[in-house]
Amino acid sequence: MAKAGLLILTQPLSHLHSLILPIIKQASVVVSDTLYVFLQPALQNQQLSKSTFLYPLGFTKELQSFVKEFYLNSSRLCHNLDIRILLSHISSNPSAHIAVPYSLKKEVSVLLSDSVKFQDSWMQGKNSLTDILKTSFSNIKSDLSFSLLSIGSAESSSSSESEVLELLQTYPNVVLGGTFDQLHTGHKVLLTESCLRCDKKLTVGITDGERNKKKVLWELMEPYEVRWQKVDNFVKEVKPNIVLEAVKIFDPFGPTITDPDLQCIVVSDETKAGGASVNEERIKRGFSSLDMVTIELIEDSCHAEDEESKISSSSYRKRLLGTLLTQVPVKQHLDKCPYRLAITGGIASGKSNVCSELEKLGAKIVNCDLLGHKAYAKGMPAYHKIIQEFGNSVLGEDEEIARPKLGQIVFNDKSKLEKLNSIVWPAIRQLAEEEISGYKKAGAKVVVLEAAVLLEAGWDDMVHEVWTTFVSAEEAIRRLITRNKFNKEDAQKRLDSQISNVDRIARSNVAICPEWEFEVTRKQVEKAWSLLQKRITQA
Numbered sequence: 001m002a003k004a005g006l007l008i009l010t011q012p013l014s015h016l017h018s019l020i021l022p023i024i025k026q027a028s029v030v031v032s033d034t035l036y037v038f039l040q041p042a043l044q045n046q047q048l049s050k051s052t053f054l055y056p057l058g059f060t061k062e063l064q065s066f067v068k069e070f071y072l073n074s075s076r077l078c079h080n081l082d083i084r085i086l087l088s089h090i091s092s093n094p095s096a097h098i099a100v101p102y103s104l105k106k107e108v109s110v111l112l113s114d115s116v117k118f119q120d121s122w123m124q125g126k127n128s129l130t131d132i133l134k135t136s137f138s139n140i141k142s143d144l145s146f147s148l149l150s151i152g153s154a155e156s157s158s159s160s161e162s163e164v165l166e167l168l169q170t171y172p173n174v175v176l177g178g179t180f181d182q183l184h185t186g187h188k189v190l191l192t193e194s195c196l197r198c199d200k201k202l203t204v205g206i207t208d209g210e211r212n213k214k215k216v217l218w219e220l221m222e223p224y225e226v227r228w229q230k231v232d233n234f235v236k237e238v239k240p241n242i243v244l245e246a247v248k249i250f251d252p253f254g255p256t257i258t259d260p261d262l263q264c265i266v267v268s269d270e271t272k273a274g275g276a277s278v279n280e281e282r283i284k285r286g287f288s289s290l291d292m293v294t295i296e297l298i299e300d301s302c303h304a305e306d307e308e309s310k311i312s313s314s315s316y317r318k319r320l321l322g323t324l325l326t327q328v329p330v331k332q333h334l335d336k337c338p339y340r341l342a343i344t345g346g347i348a349s350g351k352s353n354v355c356s357e358l359e360k361l362g363a364k365i366v367n368c369d370l371l372g373h374k375a376y377a378k379g380m381p382a383y384h385k386i387i388q389e390f391g392n393s394v395l396g397e398d399e400e401i402a403r404p405k406l407g408q409i410v411f412n413d414k415s416k417l418e419k420l421n422s423i424v425w426p427a428i429r430q431l432a433e434e435e436i437s438g439y440k441k442a443g444a445k446v447v448v449l450e451a452a453v454l455l456e457a458g459w460d461d462m463v464h465e466v467w468t469t470f471v472s473a474e475e476a477i478r479r480l481i482t483r484n485k486f487n488k489e490d491a492q493k494r495l496d497s498q499i500s501n502v503d504r505i506a507r508s509n510v511a512i513c514p515e516w517e518f519e520v521t522r523k524q525v526e527k528a529w530s531l532l533q534k535r536i537t538q539a
């Protein structure tokens with residue numbers, strides 16, 4: 001199977017419209033990752049030459065709806081094929097249009113087409129056809145293969161009246177904005193419409209800062225640089241003949257209220273109210289109001305019961321829970337069996353429940369909290385060191401160390417917490433290794449190290465992978481107030497004494513979010529466990 005392919009469609013769009021689904025289905029059998037789609041009806045009747053590929057195509061309603069339908073059908077199939085429809089040869093003024101060659105990022109190793117004529121040219125001169133292709137598209141592999149789509153032909157749609165062939169309006173300067181997390185079909189439709197509407201400069205506002213933190217599972221949001229890179233990569237591939245300016249935005253307006261030269265804003269049904277506010281602000285500043293092009297929200301045919309019905313980044317982020325976020329590094333110093341997993345996570349983030357579920361699934365649990373208690377039980381070396389450091393006031397009536405008393409001291413003084421850690425962590429680590437050895441002897445396949453501050457302690461070297469649990473700060477505080485009877489201030493202090501969820505996730509392989517009903521957490525754990533079993537088998 002080829003990783004990237006170039007699909008050249010030559011039949012009139014009115015014919016192809018009802019064939020989109022079979023086209024994508026067939027292409028997805030041949031191509032696994034990226035499918036570049038190139039519409040060129042001129043290839044039906046023009047002699048094949050260097051200029052035929054980039055022959056200008058009118059930006060009509062028919063083309064606009066075809067492009068959108070193509071993306072919609074691809075998302076209906078719920079596959080992972082990244083479809084990119086190439087747009088630089090499409091124009092509202094075809095007679096004056098000069099298209100530039102496409103610069104494709106992925107190397108194309110298969111050419112697909114609906115054209116028998118094209119296949120004939122291929123048979124007659126594979127090399128010369130490849131050479132012609134290379135003048136219009138970069139990154140075409142020299143030993144390209146060819147696949148003819150057997151889609152037959154369909155009835156022309158009845159609506160091919162002048163209305164659908166009328167050229168649509170374009171603008172020199174177009175603007176749009178969004179979060180653009182996990183670049184999905186909804187984003188592609190929005191960016192595609194913006195590219196089609198734009199003749200010169202496309203300004204894309206990409207949100208950053210505190211506003212993003214209002215989104216569901218914002219902790220899993222891609223960093224700004226990654227989101228920017230994906231937008232940049234998409235626009236530059238599909239429409240290389242416009243200038244792209246991607247800017248960071250921290251409010252709903254961004255450059256729309258500072259750049260008087262913009263003419264058109266592209267919004268979705270969901271953000272059109274924002275578009276109206278933009279125009280109010282522009283008028284207050286003496287700027288012309290922007291023409292607004294609105295895209296309908298796109299339904300997500302593959303959404304789960306607990307996900308939104310529209311395609312949304314938050315659903316995509318939910319789907320990341322339990323999956324591998326970062327590759328597992330090879331740790332030569334660890335035995336392959338038992339496979340060592342760490343469950344870490346912030347205070348009150350649901351680690352213990354996750355561990356109970358993992359235990360039901362067959363894992364053996366090493367609870368470092370309990371080992372901590374064991375490490376400074378009366379008579380143990382750490383017991384004496386703690387009394388030496390913190391005094392007798394940390395003892396209870398039974399002469400054991402009273403953890404709530406010790407907690408009061410260390411969670412109010414960072415240096416004291418560090419002192420306690422330096423006393424107890426080596427002792428806990430040793431006890432944990434002993435317990436793991438015991439499980440190894442008993443033939444355990446997976447051992448889970450439950451350790452609240454594993455990453456802070458630098459214990460990731462003890463395990464093959466790190467899984468982190470996280471809940472929002474509000475939820476953690478709510479739990480601490482009800483579970484631990486803390487007041488809000490103390491709860492916040494405990495939270496602040498730990499590293500942030502974002503930092504913890506960045507250093508973890510898998511993330512689990514026990515923010516909602518337990519059933520939702522259980523499903524995440526089951527998913528993570530089943531993917532883990534596959535990884536272990538492959539290793």
Ligand SMILES: CC(=O)SCCNC(=O)CCNC(=O)[C@H](O)C(C)(C)COP(=O)(O)OP(=O)(O)OC[C@H]1O[C@@H](n2cnc3c(N)ncnc32)[C@H](O)[C@@H]1OP(=O)(O)O
Binds near residue numbers: 428451
């Ligand atoms: C490397 C590891 O993760 S080992 C396991 C964690 N234990 C340690 O680090 C040992 C030092 N800590 C302790 O001895 C105890 O936590 C004490 C004495 C400070 C407080 O005891 P208690 O009041 O009984 O609180 P408890 O042990 O339940 O911990 C409460 C929360 O404090 C947090 N916490 C525990 N130890 C630490 C620490 N060293 N640094 C920062 N936060 C910590 C945990 O998130 C825990 O929340 P969780 O139970 O939801 O995970």
